[in-house]
Amino acid sequence: MPRDARPRRYLMCPPAHFRVTYSINPWMDPAKPVELPLALAQWEDLRDRYRALGHTVELLTPRPDLPDMVFAANGATVVDGRVLGARFAYPERAAEAHEHLEWFRDHDYTEIHAPSHINEGEGDFAVTSSYLLAGRGFRSSPLSHDEAQEFFGRPVIGLDLVDPRYYHLDTALSVLDDEADEIMYYPDAFSPGSRAVLARLFPDALIAGPEDAAALGLNAVSDGRHVLLPQAAVGLYEPLRDRGYDPIGIDLGELLKGGGSVKCCTQELRP
Numbered sequence: 001m002p003r004d005a006r007p008r009r010y011l012m013c014p015p016a017h018f019r020v021t022y023s024i025n026p027w028m029d030p031a032k033p034v035e036l037p038l039a040l041a042q043w044e045d046l047r048d049r050y051r052a053l054g055h056t057v058e059l060l061t062p063r064p065d066l067p068d069m070v071f072a073a074n075g076a077t078v079v080d081g082r083v084l085g086a087r088f089a090y091p092e093r094a095a096e097a098h099e100h101l102e103w104f105r106d107h108d109y110t111e112i113h114a115p116s117h118i119n120e121g122e123g124d125f126a127v128t129s130s131y132l133l134a135g136r137g138f139r140s141s142p143l144s145h146d147e148a149q150e151f152f153g154r155p156v157i158g159l160d161l162v163d164p165r166y167y168h169l170d171t172a173l174s175v176l177d178d179e180a181d182e183i184m185y186y187p188d189a190f191s192p193g194s195r196a197v198l199a200r201l202f203p204d205a206l207i208a209g210p211e212d213a214a215a216l217g218l219n220a221v222s223d224g225r226h227v228l229l230p231q232a233a234v235g236l237y238e239p240l241r242d243r244g245y246d247p248i249g250i251d252l253g254e255l256l257k258g259g260g261s262v263k264c265c266t267q268e269l270r271p
């Protein structure tokens with residue numbers, strides 16, 4: 001049975017100034033050149049796919065001194081129209097937080113909280129109807145979890161990330177159906193205790209294998225029916241189809257050199 005898509009609103013930032021000149025995650029190698037026109041074309045394809053599926057895409061203006069700004073998911077978390085700003089772990093990205101806050105102020109959001117503790121937005125927060133799943137271990141501080149719980153009034157489930165390649169929650173776990181609490185994840189990215197928590201809360205989750213995880217296949221965006229995911233994560237297509245989803249492979253090979261893919265480029269603005 002095909003599933004129902006819900007129209008979404010996304011915030012994205014074109015990779016006009018994308019480059020890899022520093023390394024803050026194992027995917028980033030400043031010795032590997034980035035082909036900027038190709039990065040732009042790949043990103044535009046993702047943006048156009050969202051629009052073709054009927055979703056709204058809002059745009060953030062890229063800043064020349066912030067090459068990672070294309071990874072817009074990290075700049076804030078928006079739930080129930082409330083905006084929890086980000087606070088980045090590395091100085092290279094720190095100024096992105098302000099750009100996001102300004103965007104929300106300019107777009108008539110009134111419930112905006114500039115955080116006290118380090119959190120990298122939707123990089124480490126994933127939203128289901130029951131929970132706010134929250135990663136920690138590499139970027140976001142465990143203290144940001146209480147801050148998010150208080151601000152959103154939603155129960156936060158803290159999850160410990162243990163593999164540096166999967167440094168953000170959204171590199172290891174993806175929400176497929178945010179109304180029915182259906183997720184997919186790569187267990188080995190989590191501590192044994194966190195794995196047990198996930199198995200308890202999501203006994204029917206789609207479990208990804210190491211190859212698909214290494215293709216950053218968990219860095220996916222679902223509208224409830226269409227699942228846009230890194231093209232090379234071929235092992236996920238069939239299990240997604242079996243569950244009634246339409247997997248759509250996206251080639252963001254150039255952005256992968258920065259350690260991000262579909263989800264990293266997409267912040268969801270939840271009304």
Ligand code: ARG
Nearest residue numbers: 025071123168258259260264
């Ligand atoms: N180069 C960026 C960083 O290391 C990539 C961020 C990817 N974003 C994500 N949501 N995982 O911060």
